[in-house]
Amino acid sequence: MNLKETICKNLPGGQQVLESIKARRLEGNNFRLERNRTTEITNRIHPGSLNLIISEIIEVTNEAKTFRLVSKDGYLPPFQAGQYLNIFAEIEGVRTSRPISISSSPRQRAYYDITIARITTGFVSDFFLDKVKVGDEFEASEPAGNFYHNPVFHGDEVVFLAGGSGVTPFASMIREVLSAGIKRQIHLLYGVKTEDAAFFKEEFELLAKSHKNFVFTLVVSEPTESYTGRAGFISADTIKEVVGDLDNKMFYICGPQVMYGFCGSELDKLKVAARRIRHEMFCGRQDIQNEPGWPEGLSPDQVFDVKIIGGLTIKARAGENLLIALERHNIRVNVCCRSGECSLCRIQLVSGKVFSPKGVLLRHADEKYGYIHSCKAFPISNVEIML
Numbered sequence: 001m002n003l004k005e006t007i008c009k010n011l012p013g014g015q016q017v018l019e020s021i022k023a024r025r026l027e028g029n030n031f032r033l034e035r036n037r038t039t040e041i042t043n044r045i046h047p048g049s050l051n052l053i054i055s056e057i058i059e060v061t062n063e064a065k066t067f068r069l070v071s072k073d074g075y076l077p078p079f080q081a082g083q084y085l086n087i088f089a090e091i092e093g094v095r096t097s098r099p100i101s102i103s104s105s106p107r108q109r110a111y112y113d114i115t116i117a118r119i120t121t122g123f124v125s126d127f128f129l130d131k132v133k134v135g136d137e138f139e140a141s142e143p144a145g146n147f148y149h150n151p152v153f154h155g156d157e158v159v160f161l162a163g164g165s166g167v168t169p170f171a172s173m174i175r176e177v178l179s180a181g182i183k184r185q186i187h188l189l190y191g192v193k194t195e196d197a198a199f200f201k202e203e204f205e206l207l208a209k210s211h212k213n214f215v216f217t218l219v220v221s222e223p224t225e226s227y228t229g230r231a232g233f234i235s236a237d238t239i240k241e242v243v244g245d246l247d248n249k250m251f252y253i254c255g256p257q258v259m260y261g262f263c264g265s266e267l268d269k270l271k272v273a274a275r276r277i278r279h280e281m282f283c284g285r286q287d288i289q290n291e292p293g294w295p296e297g298l299s300p301d302q303v304f305d306v307k308i309i310g311g312l313t314i315k316a317r318a319g320e321n322l323l324i325a326l327e328r329h330n331i332r333v334n335v336c337c338r339s340g341e342c343s344l345c346r347i348q349l350v351s352g353k354v355f356s357p358k359g360v361l362l363r364h365a366d367e368k369y370g371y372i373h374s375c376k377a378f379p380i381s382n383v384e385i386m387l
Ligand code: FES
Pocket: 334, 335, 336, 337, 338, 339, 340, 341, 342, 343, 344, 345, 346, 373, 374, 375, 376
């Protein structure tokens, strides 16, 4: 196998591409001359968007369900455990989308599982839990995101710190590692409010019993009297006690926004270097006015004019990002992560001011020429934008 083939083999779906090339060579085809077939194969791995059908709905807790998605076109592209799909839905006449982690293992691609929990102000989660049924169809992005384990850079010992529905990308990683017999040591510390709100608890307990390389610790913040497990939060003491030696371990955090600040400072107390901590991006806070740097005294309910150059002028609340304001008026913007990471929702700010929370990954050139990520830009004056 030459170097090009070795690299290709290690890419997601690369083995299939190599097998396709081999089969076509055997048929007598000159692969290099068949550029259209190369495109066809590339498109299988990166189809851009997917047409999915709900094939099954599985109850996970009283307020969470797993939706099993199969392909309408007969093919699901490969993904890395930890990645997400951006699922589009039309709800009450408004087309919107949400990035949702895949919770099934990438070792099988007959279906993707996504698990959704109800959130207080989540009209998308209410829609999925109350209205969606088997047979419904959805458009989705191809699998995307950078929250996955890379054994070359991240080593073989990982600690997952999960909160609530933030356990779903870890479920995919755990299912992959344990089903494939990969030699990776995993600690999962899973924080939930009450014991019955935990996703996949029985499955994790069984896996921990049957696999020496997987340790599962549930941490309940508001336990009932009958609960006998570990109570409280995922504190420095708990991490140290459960994990032991912290050297050379890679830490992953996924959960509600408040957890990042808390677990971040607990890991700081344990002197875990920032380069050994990774976190999922798309868990933005609802109360943007409490984000550091928010203009003092500005109410999130204050309404501003958003003038679209060459188009309408719409109204937007300061506490609502421009992407949502545009979607509410059925104005489409390209979108994927909704967390300021992928740059797809870029628009140009022609005049006025927006607030963007810390951590939004804006390219230097975008910043220089006035581009903003609409999913993380909150109007704090009347603004003019160019789509
Ligand atoms: S949708 Fe990815 S940066 Fe806005």
